Amino acid sequence: MVCCSRLLLRKYGNFIDNLRVFVKGGAGGMGLPRLGGQGGKGGDVWMVASKEVNLKTIKDKFPHKRFSGAAGGNSSVRSLKGMSGAACEIEVPVGIAITNDNGVKIGELDKAGDRLLVARGGHGGSFRSNFEPSKGQNKMVRLDLKLIADFGLVGFPNAGKSSLLSKLSHAKPQIADYAFTTVKPELGKIRYPDFKQLSVADLPGLIEGAHENKGMGHKFLKHVERTKQLLFVVDVHGFQLSNKTFYRTVFETIQLLTLELELYKKELLSKPALLAVNKMDLPDADNKFQALLDQLADPQKHLQSLSSDLIPSHQIEFRHILPVSAHMGTGVSQLIACLRTSIDEEAELEIQDAAQKKLESLQTSPFGTKKNTSSLSP
Template identity: 35%
Template sequence: MFVDSVEIFVSSGKGGEGAVSFRREKYVLNGGPDGGDGGKGGNVYFQVDNNTDTLSYFRGHKHFKAQNGQPGLPRNKHGKKGEDLVIIVPPGTQVFEEDTLLLDLLEEEEKILFLEGGKGGLGNTHFKSATNQRPTYAQKGLLGVEKKIRLELKLIADVGLVGFPNVGKSTLVSILSNAKPEIANYEFTTLIPSLGIVNVGDYQSFVIADIPGIIGGASEGKGLGLEFLRHIERTRFLLFVLDIANYRTLKEQFATLKTELENFSSKLSNRPFGIMFSKIDTQSEGLQMEENEESQSLEKRVEEFLDTFGFHLKRKESLMFVQKEKEDFGISYDFNAPLFVVGVSSVSGKNLESLRFLLYSSLKDLNAQK
């Protein structure tokens, strides 16, 4: 089961008490104090593990406590330090205390000290003085630190898919990548986010994220969008998937999605993006026929949509537009407009390779502009 937000209690270990002890040996008269110090309490660490991809473990485990330090011993022997607690989390986990972000855990094998254990108490040997040769007291160990925290998982991906339910996002991810999301012909088939690795050639790849469909009002809690919108906050590039065969117009789909993103996060709504028209195979017969109403209607709808940005299809037969070609002196994009627009059929495979290249090329160009 996918779990992306849990509340847990964590506490570091308590320091051990100092010992009250006096040296007692044969032939040693009036042996002085020799109580050892208590051991330090165990620390609490968070560690990132790429082999973990969910917070489901924490559903059945709510309390996490490092080991207490052991009391001091006679003969000035220190108590044993408490064992540290290492909490394993997947990359992309954030740690909150109420609404305050404490940690943002991203790097593999990253291990960060979160709570320090309590200091062990001093034994009575530390309190010997000229006026007090026989101290009968020692320090108690300091208490550990306890916090109630919230763990949130935000998936780390290069490309995030944004679209209404049942527009072909899961099918696209299953074909482009190694991910196997559930696919069915009804809305909200995708109930949990999924990541897939898209290979480009033998040595290049990028990560694509499929999230549940967004509907109007998602930023206010309608549908499943609000719960999972945060998973595309980390994505560097957004791909808007607009369904050619949907009862909503292309403009309506795009405008609604843009509005919901902006209401959720203005930073997210300003990410570089591309636009993909899905299911163009549903009208492929009309495209192959001579100038009939169906092919004219499809091309006209796409042209009208692009007029919103003042663009025109570069290759009408492929339903493709690229905002700007590479130049010798760098690349400059207008991020208020799509970097590319392309029509794709996941069933027939039309323009799938072009989309793969456009996504990889856009990410590569964005990296060059950092």
């Protein structure tokens, strides 16, 4: 059995997950009229992904939140072609989506070193070609942080996600018997004996109606988009947000979680998923867990008794279903092993899929027709 030495948890203080900044390309330089020179191009503005910064770093270091490329140099007698203006490079966190003020995506930066041009510098003036120098592009852009992790924890408030992380590590996330004890994303690393590391994102709890931006709403769901796999964490005794809301059984809870993901973006249901059924130390937990297994084995049979507004159009097939007790620590080592197994299985499937696509491309001619691989008849 695979085990880990520790899950290291990094908590975000004063967490910022979006930032709006102004970017402006440098203006082009003037051309020399008498000799027909050409001005230098204005400097571009680039965003470069770095693991050394976060959005709070940018906000604190650049309170004005304005970034500009340098102006291009003017043409002169000594240099008929003016120098290009210096580019402006803004270091941003890995896992950033950049959009304009209208919400149109400009690009994403998913790994360290990725670069994205966000504002072009203006072209230099040229009297030989009879055109004036131009100003650089300028715009407001939004930086939207979507956490990248191998696993995203999905569960309603009080499901025990923070408690589960506290058993996997020596960290002490905020834990209490009331809703929304996790209000800021927390990232951690599971380190295995063979030095393999898996990242886990413990995200703010969601509630019914999250797809309509209720509660943490889209703030939660957008982070789920950028996790490779999902780890559902549910209370074996079900869930009730308050005495003013409906009680949901554990089976209904899973349906609601699935429905919220589906209504926000149905592609989320295509992610590999595992299920951790928590609080197995409480009375009658074994009977409730066995009943859940029976329901998940034949969900259509049991969905008939549920209200239609609780039923997603697709059911998630969990790769692993594990009973755990975050309070007692039971089942944690099995969970850690299953997380590793699931990631390794998915990596193997990706390798096989890539090999199959490469084989298909080799079997296809440049004209789009299949090569005849059969032997020629005499």
